[in-house]
Amino acid sequence: MRDARPIYLDCAATTATDPRVAEVVMRLFVEEFGNAGSRTHTYGAAAQGEVNIARQRIGVTLGVDPEEVIFTSGATESDNLAILGLAAFGTAEARRHIVSTAIEHKAVLEPLARLTDEGFEVTLVRPDRAGHVSADEVLAAVRRDTLLVSVMHANNETGALQPIAAIADGLAADGPFLHVDAAQTYGRETPALRHTRIDLVSISGHKVFGPKGVGALIVRRRGGRRLPLRPLMVGGGQERGLRPGTHPVPLIAGLGLAAELAETEREARARACARFRSAALDALAPLAPVIHGDHDRGVLPNILSVAIPGLDSEAVMVALKELVAVSNGSACTSARYEPSHVLAAMGLPEDEIDGTVRLSWSHTTPTVPWDKIVATLSDLRL
Template sequence: MARVPYLDCAATTQVDPRVAELVMRFMVEEFGNAGSRTHTYGAAAQREVNSARERIAATLAASPEEIIFTSGATESDNLAILGLAEAGLESGRRHIVTTAIEHKAVLEPVEHLKTRGFDATLVCPDRLGHVAAGEVLGAVRPDTLLVSVMHANNETGALQPVDAIAEGLANLGDGDGPYFHVDAAQSYGKETGELRNTRIDLISISGHKVFAPKGVGALLARRRRGRRPPLRPLMHGGGQERGLRPGTLPVPLIAGLGLAAELAEAERAERARACRRIRAAALEAFAPLAPVVHADPSRVLPNILSIAFPGLDAEALMVALKDMAAVSNGSACTSERYSLSHVLEAMGLPSEIVSGTVRMSWSHATPAVPWERIADAIGLMA
């Protein structure tokens, strides 16, 4: 039985066959432990880890030693935020600036820090889901330890002004100013240019959003004036990853992430063109239904469409479309139980729009989507 088109690439992507081939080789043939340096198996594994580190660093204009491998963007976010806690407590800088539309992997660690005496300012977005750089910068105080702003929202695809925020922080003229963390789980490999700004200290990336396997990601911890961000480990038990992330390195997954990163950068323009064509076709088919589309079309990832059809409930819509396309109603990472989107609520949208929004997301590899048939089915529900 043929499967319906997969339109949930913001939740996860298929592994690129070229990446899968490399991963399997390091599972079955080159299966050594990168920490075993006394034989050729371990040496081969270590070389591949080094290669992956170099590949990822090259995409971010960073140094390989600034790349820390993790289990994914959630762990990277936690390490970036909670890992700075001790430095904040020691320095008396106990204020964090973030936004109300961050992923829970950022918001929940920030909430945890509030139980340890930290204060947090959450900047709200406009009605299209974009925060203003000026509002973020205006929330910075002398005791601000960290500014954390996602690059692209996982629900709406709205791109946030991380470059302008980075420049604003640089213009504060204080080399010891707040650390700047960017959750780039959705944008890495798609909108990488802004992530090369050297005033961004910490960047979280995820393997399974960029056609690598699940279970691997990375945190870029960029040096500023020759000094690393003063991160402390969240776990203990080994000296791997410069003492910040103990445990045996998952060499096959790391190898896959390294190759996926290199391929995404090399094919970035071509992939973006393909995604824009799919988006245009979707919007053309849906236009007669007068939908509400979230995010400014000039500042949104081309592979995510957050859309509401007036008078229709998202849950009912997904059920009606299940034999035509695999779609979602928001983040797949937040909870196993459905609840209204905190992102859409923060945007100040009416409750009927919030409860009626679905997310359709695709990739350059997505086959033909029957947009007209989908639009007809939605039209019959109205």
């Protein structure tokens, strides 16, 4: 019997936990519940073994040493650790300039704002009207005193892929640290994240069919040396001293398995998402939609940012609420709705910003009744 709820089209906000992952998580919550820090008995040893396996699984997907995988509560914490954790080093070395973009997630922009309050200078590169930033503009903004370059891999609202490989190629080997927020691309565009010039990578479990509340920061060594990060919290030696606290072993194991599955099934999942996107574009074509993100320069196959001329996003979401669950921006800012800073940075007109909705799906999303959606929106526009 079909689920009576609307079809879920908000996978950029969160994904369902893969049943295979959920089974492992529940087993470790209920049956093998040891503390990975307890080294005096088999329960603790078993828990530590699960953490080691997860670290190994994630390391393999990104081509890094397992010890370069630092577990966190999610990409937001990873972003904060990557940015704020370098501040003391930047101050000591008189490198108090940071380059980023105007379309970053708030998990990057708000730590940058805090550093600005503390005397750092931040240069935010703006995107073009399609939502893509220029690698040349990012590299041109780098100075001798630049500490960090932070550029997201794909925008969470438009799905527009950013030129992280070109940026990485253009940075000097001993130049600024490079951080990539990969919350939307890990498990989807993972090969690009293996670029060895990328120093820091933020990933999140619940965006890749893993559990909520867990993520990781990849901290690549330079020349065999650890990066000069300082922890945001203190109180224990876990995660190489960068993230104290008892390991959430079930969540970490779940992330590790989700990572392995995403890599094994990556191409098949991408093909399914691409077919869905093509069907969506074909179905919506009679409405003359405005699509954000340039396909030729790269967009994620599972995100569609679209404005229907003449319609407000709130009206669209209300009209479609019995059919599909969609959003009009980042889930992390929806509690205090305000116009999208991403679309505003793209220089779009106000009516287009107000009319934009985001549809995002996965390889498991069922067939959508596009005919009913188009009919509903056509009637709404009359």
